[in-house]
Amino acid sequence: KSGKVSLNQNVSDYLPDFTLELKPMRQITLAELATHTSGLPFDAPSQINSRQSLIHYLRWWKFPKDIGKTWIYSNIGMGLLGDCLSAISNEDYNNLYREKILKPLGMQPIGIEIPDNLISYYSQGYGNDGIPAHRVHLPAREAAGSIKASAKDMERFLALAIGLPGSPEFLLSAMRLTQTPFIHLQNFDQGLG
Secondary structure, three states: OOOOOOOOOEHHHOOHHHHHHOHHHHHOEHHHHHOOOOOOOOOOOOOOOOHHHHHHHHOOOOOOOOOOOOOOOOHHHHHHHHHHHHHHHOOOHHHHHHHHHHOOOOOOOOEOOOOHHHHHHOOOOEOOOOOEOOOOOOOOOHHHOOOEOOHHHHHHHHHHHOOOOOOOHHHHHHHHHHHOOOEEOOOOEEOOO
16 A cells, blocks of 8 residues: 555565575565465474574575465565565564554554563463463564554454455555465465465
């Protein structure tokens, strides 16, 4: 909506530290990050907790020769897309998420970090064996899934996703991009992540 970005722009335009040290990253576009066709791996080990450690980890990754042609779901790619959006807007990803999505939808300003006054409501999941499951936190790739929300807030997000009346138009048009086939693969179509 703001016209600040083109999906054809390269990651190198926004994350020069990655592209200086990882030559294959120079040709990856924002569209390839958003459609999981960047060739980046699914995820990184849990001890990867900073951009520098992620860069070091990716030095050992064998990038495919045909970047943009093969679909591999990538938390790393989604995290880097969030980093690019932060660089474009010159705003922290968590604040960007709060201001551009949560606030317009009337959701709690939780985002990635749970405020102290809401921590007692943070639910604990359990595995089949009854052992508490680890809570998702993806440092250095927060945009891939470190977002927390209440059930009521997820209801508001779902209302946007299915286009219920009252959804802010600028968010509805962005949501439609995630639901519109952007690339066509052998067995399915992929919208923007």
